[in-house]
Amino acid sequence: MEDQNTKKDFHTRNLDIIAQLREKKMREQEEKEMSQKRKQDLVVKLKSRYVKEEQKEIKQQVSLPSINTPESSKNRQSSLKKEDLMLEQKQRIQEKQRQYLESIKTRQLQEKQKKEEMIQRQEIIKQSVKQKVLNQLSEVAQFVTKDDLLEQDSGSDDQDTQKVKLKKYPFITDLKQWKKKQRIDDAVKVFIMVGGYGDIAKALIQRGWVKNPDSGSPCFDFKFTLHNSEIDYNNLQDFQIVNHFAKIICLTTKVGLCKSLNNLIWFNNVDKNTFYPRAFDLSDEEDFENFREEFKLSKAEAILKMYLHLFKKKDANLIEKIKPQAIIALSVCRKMLQDINELIDQQKQTQVITQKEWDILSKDDLNVQALAQKKHQAWLAKIGEVKPLKKKKKSKLEKEQEDSIEDVDEFTQQIIDILQKFKNRFPQYYLNGVENIWIVKPAGLSRGRGIQCYKNLVEIEDHVASKGAQWIIQKYIEKPLIVLGKKMDIRQWVLITDWNPLTVWIYDEAYLRFTAEEYDPKDLENKMSHLTNNSIQKKGENFYKSDIEGNMWNQEQFSDYLMKTHQVNFMEIIRPQFEQAIIWSLQSVQDQVEQRKNSHEILGYDFMIDDKFHVWLIEINSSPDFSYSTHVTEKLVKEVSEDLIKVVIDRENDKKCDTGKFKRIYKAKSVLEKPASVGLNLCLEGKKIKKVKG
Numbered sequence: 001m002e003d004q005n006t007k008k009d010f011h012t013r014n015l016d017i018i019a020q021l022r023e024k025k026m027r028e029q030e031e032k033e034m035s036q037k038r039k040q041d042l043v044v045k046l047k048s049r050y051v052k053e054e055q056k057e058i059k060q061q062v063s064l065p066s067i068n069t070p071e072s073s074k075n076r077q078s079s080l081k082k083e084d085l086m087l088e089q090k091q092r093i094q095e096k097q098r099q100y101l102e103s104i105k106t107r108q109l110q111e112k113q114k115k116e117e118m119i120q121r122q123e124i125i126k127q128s129v130k131q132k133v134l135n136q137l138s139e140v141a142q143f144v145t146k147d148d149l150l151e152q153d154s155g156s157d158d159q160d161t162q163k164v165k166l167k168k169y170p171f172i173t174d175l176k177q178w179k180k181k182q183r184i185d186d187a188v189k190v191f192i193m194v195g196g197y198g199d200i201a202k203a204l205i206q207r208g209w210v211k212n213p214d215s216g217s218p219c220f221d222f223k224f225t226l227h228n229s230e231i232d233y234n235n236l237q238d239f240q241i242v243n244h245f246a247k248i249i250c251l252t253t254k255v256g257l258c259k260s261l262n263n264l265i266w267f268n269n270v271d272k273n274t275f276y277p278r279a280f281d282l283s284d285e286e287d288f289e290n291f292r293e294e295f296k297l298s299k300a301e302a303i304l305k306m307y308l309h310l311f312k313k314k315d316a317n318l319i320e321k322i323k324p325q326a327i328i329a330l331s332v333c334r335k336m337l338q339d340i341n342e343l344i345d346q347q348k349q350t351q352v353i354t355q356k357e358w359d360i361l362s363k364d365d366l367n368v369q370a371l372a373q374k375k376h377q378a379w380l381a382k383i384g385e386v387k388p389l390k391k392k393k394k395s396k397l398e399k400e401q402e403d404s405i406e407d408v409d410e411f412t413q414q415i416i417d418i419l420q421k422f423k424n425r426f427p428q429y430y431l432n433g434v435e436n437i438w439i440v441k442p443a444g445l446s447r448g449r450g451i452q453c454y455k456n457l458v459e460i461e462d463h464v465a466s467k468g469a470q471w472i473i474q475k476y477i478e479k480p481l482i483v484l485g486k487k488m489d490i491r492q493w494v495l496i497t498d499w500n501p502l503t504v505w506i507y508d509e510a511y512l513r514f515t516a517e518e519y520d521p522k523d524l525e526n527k528m529s530h531l532t533n534n535s536i537q538k539k540g541e542n543f544y545k546s547d548i549e550g551n552m553w554n555q556e557q558f559s560d561y562l563m564k565t566h567q568v569n570f571m572e573i574i575r576p577q578f579e580q581a582i583i584w585s586l587q588s589v590q591d592q593v594e595q596r597k598n599s600h601e602i603l604g605y606d607f608m609i610d611d612k613f614h615v616w617l618i619e620i621n622s623s624p625d626f627s628y629s630t631h632v633t634e635k636l637v638k639e640v641s642e643d644l645i646k647v648v649i650d651r652e653n654d655k656k657c658d659t660g661k662f663k664r665i666y667k668a669k670s671v672l673e674k675p676a677s678v679g680l681n682l683c684l685e686g687k688k689i690k691k692v693k694g
Contacts, residue, residue: 024122035115042104168214175237178219184210190219195226197626199641207649222649226623238598241648244622245499245601246594251585252603252622254472255281255443264588272588274427275581276617279474282464283443291473295438295457296353297336298475299361300329301422302436304415309434311412326415328360333418337425362457430612433478435521443470446621448533453524477616478521481609483561484548487519488512489532489618490558492605493640494582495647495662499595502668504586505647506579507640508661511632512553513537516546534629550630568613577615578607583666585617590668600648 172178179186189209193201201211204222212220218232222241225231228249231242250256258279261272280291307326310318335352408416423429435455440463442450453476454460464471480487493507513532520529527536537551559570582605604624608616626641628634643660650657
């Protein structure tokens, strides 16, 4: 046993010595090439300098006046002086040239001497290394045979390339030359990994691939990056595989998704409001104005719902207080339900909600003066001069609402009828609550940074004006599905392998992210109650105190909870809604994303579920997080990394190979040009306008 260990140690030392000698030889060759290049550059510079000086002399001679021309003696003397000066100048130039040549020769001799000294030192090192090898051979010669040495030299190229640390060669742009320089067989595949993703790199290495350590090198077969900008699409070869499509930001940014879903009507007869909470780009003046109107109309609906809620509780005092607002809200909601024929018949076009009506509806909201006082109190609380007021918890009576309503008066019945019409007409009826909450998101940030919830229009306008960035505002889901008292969202991985035809894969495993604190729609400033991002929640005091380990569940845990608590089957009720929203969102951008074979994109879809088990798409993330943030993600990331390589690498050679937990859910026909009229039945309807008697 000891003999075998000695033999292995000897083999290892030999490999290290041989690798060192190879590296030194390569360095010598590179230095020799660089020295020859410097000499050639020096000769070229010197020749160009001589040519310039000769041209300069010729010009000066031509510019001198002719001696043979008749002129005064005074002029002749001045011309002779000029000739003398020119001669002296020429002599000085020649002297400088001679000195310059001598300095070059001296420098070359010095460089030659240094090079000879370096070669001598390298020879001494080689001899010493060689002597050490011979000494080691003599020590273990009795254990090593000729067959052993031959077996060592015939090891597989794949193993050698993985064990030896590869060098960076930024001046090499051809993959074959790079492999030759690294002494790698042409059959070996090369990959570049940027931004972590260790499990994906591990899966490739297990398949015999080698990693190029230069992230900016064009020498690769497969490149996986964190950002789209790290891929040079203009110089990609057809065989090179990359993990991003160009112009994917029309889908993976908050602004891009908000605007792109408007194009869905051209590809499918689908209303985006059925799966995507209405959103507006506040950097667009027209969109901002549309949001203001939508906010006011949502406020009218919220007041009617609040009135009905108070009527169920039989709170006469609050009902009397809110009734003036409810009367105006009822009038506004009736105007919202008017169809196009009724609007045409109106003699005078009126706004759905006037400024006078809004003043009544918003009388309990913050105004500019109240907002300034609130901000001042918040500042005092921040510096410790005033303790923040404790918010009263809701009573059980407020949390529980009876479905049946008894002893309904005429006005209340009108509200019930209007809300029933809203329920039938507007797909986001159940998304709206009694608080009219909206969520403001910075367009350029991720991981929950800069997000804030508001229910007052004046606060939203102040927030957007003071920050000076691009903002997206979206209707907040006021009645989400609450699990163990907490709000949650779901991260679902999706893989796009082609845009022409559009080919979509979904991963069989999703995971849930919970807030660390219980959901409270009254406390909008508490991010630990409203935002589910792990990067936000892990900073909270109650993150590690939560009864949900890591504030995450896997899909199986959630599926069991739904069945036991609500008798809802996840795979039959929830999962189909995921798939439908994914397909619709991708269809909306299929004419914007640049198609390229040998490209793919892994996306992270974020969904929420309301208390009626309706699924809502929140946002789509490019390069989703593959870190081991919790015990749930650690297991899933390892599995999805291996399965991703099965789809994008293994399946290229074998279409029937195992794709792990990735399942293809959609494959469309080729992308068509945007048609002139496709989607909803855009037919023109109308009726004769009645004449006005006057």
